[in-house]
Amino acid sequence: MMGSVLAAGGEAGAYVPAREPQFVLAVVLGLLFALGTFLVLRRDIVRVVWGITILSQAANVYLVTMGGLAGSVPFVGHGDHGATATTDPLVQALVLTAIVIGFGTTAFALVLTYRVYEEHGTIDLTEIGDTHE
Amino acid sequence: MSNVVIAPMLVALVTAILTLVTRARPRLQRTVSLFGGGGYVVAVGVLTWRVFSGPVLTYQLSGWTAPYGITLVADQLAAFMLAMSAVVTIAALAFSTDYIEAFGQQIVYHPLFHLMVVGVTGAFLTGDIFNLFVWFEVMLMPSYVLVVFYSGPDHTRAALQYTVLNLIGSAVMLLAIGGIYATTGTLNMADLAVRLSNPEAFGITVGPVVGLAALLFAVFALKAGIVPFHFWVPSAYEAAPAPVSAMLAGVTKKVGVYAIIRLLFTVFGAAQLDLGPFGDGSMLLFFGPILLVMAIASAFLGGFGAVGQSNLDRLLAYSSIAQVGFIVLPLAIVATIPLTDGGTVAVLGGEFTVPTGAGTDGLRVLGIVAALLYALNHAVAKSLLFLVSGTINAAVGTIETDELGGLTRSRPYLSGAFLIGGLSLVGIPPLMGFFGKLTVFDTAATAMATNGTVGEIAAVTALGGAILTIAYVSKAWNDAFWGTESMAVVRATAQPLALLSIVVVLALVLVVLGIGLDPVYEGAHGAASAALDRGAYIDAVGPSYAEVQS
Numbered sequence: 211m212m213g214s215v216l217a218a219g220g221e222a223g224a225y226v227p228a229r230e231p232q233f234v235l236a237v238v239l240g241l242l243f244a245l246g247t248f249l250v251l252r253r254d255i256v257r258v259v260w261g262i263t264i265l266s267q268a269a270n271v272y273l274v275t276m277g278g279l280a281g282s283v284p285f286v287g288h289g290d291h292g293a294t295a296t297t298d299p300l301v302q303a304l305v306l307t308a309i310v311i312g313f314g315t316t317a318f319a320l321v322l323t324y325r326v327y328e329e330h331g332t333i334d335l336t337e338i339g340d341t342h343e
Numbered sequence: 344m345s346n347v348v349i350a351p352m353l354v355a356l357v358t359a360i361l362t363l364v365t366r367a368r369p370r371l372q373r374t375v376s377l378f379g380g381g382g383y384v385v386a387v388g389v390l391t392w393r394v395f396s397g398p399v400l401t402y403q404l405s406g407w408t409a410p411y412g413i414t415l416v417a418d419q420l421a422a423f424m425l426a427m428s429a430v431v432t433i434a435a436l437a438f439s440t441d442y443i444e445a446f447g448q449q450i451v452y453h454p455l456f457h458l459m460v461v462g463v464t465g466a467f468l469t470g471d472i473f474n475l476f477v478w479f480e481v482m483l484m485p486s487y488v489l490v491v492f493y494s495g496p497d498h499t500r501a502a503l504q505y506t507v508l509n510l511i512g513s514a515v516m517l518l519a520i521g522g523i524y525a526t527t528g529t530l531n532m533a534d535l536a537v538r539l540s541n542p543e544a545f546g547i548t549v550g551p552v553v554g555l556a557a558l559l560f561a562v563f564a565l566k567a568g569i570v571p572f573h574f575w576v577p578s579a580y581e582a583a584p585a586p587v588s589a590m591l592a593g594v595t596k597k598v599g600v601y602a603i604i605r606l607l608f609t610v611f612g613a614a615q616l617d618l619g620p621f622g623d624g625s626m627l628l629f630f631g632p633i634l635l636v637m638a639i640a641s642a643f644l645g646g647f648g649a650v651g652q653s654n655l656d657r658l659l660a661y662s663s664i665a666q667v668g669f670i671v672l673p674l675a676i677v678a679t680i681p682l683t684d685g686g687t688v689a690v691l692g693g694e695f696t697v698p699t700g701a702g703t704d705g706l707r708v709l710g711i712v713a714a715l716l717y718a719l720n721h722a723v724a725k726s727l728l729f730l731v732s733g734t735i736n737a738a739v740g741t742i743e744t745d746e747l748g749g750l751t752r753s754r755p756y757l758s759g760a761f762l763i764g765g766l767s768l769v770g771i772p773p774l775m776g777f778f779g780k781l782t783v784f785d786t787a788a789t790a791m792a793t794n795g796t797v798g799e800i801a802a803v804t805a806l807g808g809a810i811l812t813i814a815y816v817s818k819a820w821n822d823a824f825w826g827t828e829s830m831a832v833v834r835a836t837a838q839p840l841a842l843l844s845i846v847v848v849l850a851l852v853l854v855v856l857g858i859g860l861d862p863v864y865e866g867a868h869g870a871a872s873a874a875l876d877r878g879a880y881i882d883a884v885g886p887s888y889a890e891v892q893s
Binding site for chain 2: 250268301319325330
């Protein structure tokens, strides 16, 4: 009775997710997070914003991966594989929401960067820190 | 299924939209905003009354049953937090209409303020962790703009720091949510509690959830501004307009505290596993010691930081870090000590059992009551102090303590309000703060009986933190209010009566909450019991496990 599509890992006898795409994505995710972290630690604010954007996009890719990348059909009965299981649609819905939020925050962060440039005449974080007190 | 659950959210959302479309007519916009704020208080009041006089209320979005749809849950914990935020919200909103320049109000202020309230309300009510992420974002996005509201050099820098830290926090939260979904197969909090306490039945492993929960916990600590996630607090509170600082300290900070209570105690605490050096039992045991260290660090770092400040807002911001340490200290104590009675309760018509959240000795309940009472005290007292600081800024034009002095002579009511707020932070009876501190010390003392070391460490921290509170409150009082009148104070002629009246009313609220503590204590007790009553929470949400696969 626990065989709901949402139960983690599916049940015995259901399809086994393909390993290769998951492996590739794991590597890609690692690289994206490394790149994002590297950029966030830069002095240039624009790079910091890029870093945040990459981090949040990497989180989105990770979310999709978490739904299981089986390369399976979007609907039960769709296609001619006789598939009885579907790719989890929930993570896709989550990622859509997250992308929209990420769009808004990135736009705001860029506007804020411009505003910082207008106020301080620089986008170098170390120079901005000097104006205090 | 009850529609009253979404009433506060709808009122705030509709108000936000109405203030957006009435921008051409500032007076009308301000009226709409104030009425909307009043409507919010009424909606929260009705919801609180319904929840405290009846069962846990839920609202299943679009009629989808849990765990497939989004569930909103109003239990006594959520209602208590909502009532707390409603008090601060209406005071800050009324203050804003007189304090913020007319042009700023007309352009963005009111819609943003109400949207922030929407986010806060949603975060308190949601029963779904991804939905919690969304409400956090709804709450944060207006707050980014409100922090940078004056958009001078200091404001843009503070907002940049605040925004970047919180955006990283959002990415981390998304990671944790994705991981939890992949490991447990659900996002619904009640469902999560059921699955974590019956891992075999669902074929899941609980181990990885500890790390994922720790990621979530870090994000909540960032929102609450607990050391070591406190870096954004001082500059953001200083940069934001006074009523916004009051909202940030009084309301959005409490969202982080609420999330810690809800997720750790109600949900993740249900997981039973061997935690190695942390002991064998509830997942809470893992978070207890960590939270304890963070609470101690917050109380001392914030306290020492506040003593050294010469800007009133910065002093209050550092004080906020210290006070959040006080709020989470009792939570840390009770999370560290294993339950005396590890019984289970049957849920969902006896289909599953979950471990009880509250032990027979009532220590867990006491700890959460202490946290809630202290949170209420901090919400009202700190927002009062930020509003006093704003009134001083409006009247004198500066909040640097070396430029102030002798305010007691020319402005006795304003000084009196500051004194009440300050004394409540210190914990002088009969103010609200006394009972907050009392229950914190009570928790530490009770804990000594079962686990001496934890209780003693907590008692010493609370004592040290209390002494530091006395130090910085008296420093602010001596520098700004007592002594000879400074030039700035003598020259100042502005009499912001509207602002003053709001501040005085809020000070009276603090006195009334202290004197009439009984219902407040009952409320906090009900809220704490609700936070630990996993059975009632899960049964109210009622996740169904019917076969959906063809």
